[in-house]
């Protein structure tokens with residue numbers, strides 16, 4: 433059975449004290465406490481808030497993830513963060529290939545695949561992001577784009593790494609815009625991604641939808657057969673909204 437996952441991407445928000453408060457609220461929510469048997473809950477604060485988040489989540493079922501890592505364990509990479517250090521701190525997950533990093537740090541599919549491989553080798557579960565821009569959707573090349581992303585990342589990371597990862601389908605035009613994909617658009621993309629994964633036996637990988645998920649649109653999205661949860665940006669910064677989304681996922685998983 434595929435694992436349901438709700439992951440929060442806090443982006444460059446929260447200082448360490450904010451992170452402590454937010455994680456404390458999340459771990460004390462009834463829906464999150466109910467989740468472990470149904471849904472895995474992950475929060476991904478900025479690097480400098482990770483230690484506080486880990487302490488606040490200690491002894492609970494909530495996992496902490498990073499928003500990025502380097503593709504090498506160590507070396508002359510000024511300002512970078514090693515996945516071996518993240519894993520050693522006690523993190524469980526790391527997001528790789530978020531569209532904001534593709535856009536602002538010009539990360540390629542090849543580098544994203546190498547990050548996923550190194551993260552996996554260090555004991556982290558990569559959350560690998562793919563998704564098309566608005567122009568690409570309007571040009572009707574959505575499946576070409578996400579198919580190419582998956583093929584190039586798999587060629588770089590290796591099939592076994594992708595099999596052990598989580599995929600997040602995040603249409604770029606839906607991120608932070610308040611304009612989520614419709615359930616039909618999301619389901620179509622997820623079914624396509626699953627068919628690409630099926631080619632090398634990775635069809636049971638969890639595929640999360642990301643892009644303006646709220647507690648209002650979550651229910652219809654989670655009722656789609658190929659949507660296994662969500663990567664949540666803006667709404668994950670509000671404990672009530674995030675925990676409501678976890679509650680909706682619990683209901684869908686029953």
Ligand code: PEP
Nearest residue numbers: 607608642643644665666
């Ligand atoms: C994200 O940044 O991964 C994301 C999905 O953001 P939002 O939920 O704010 O669209």
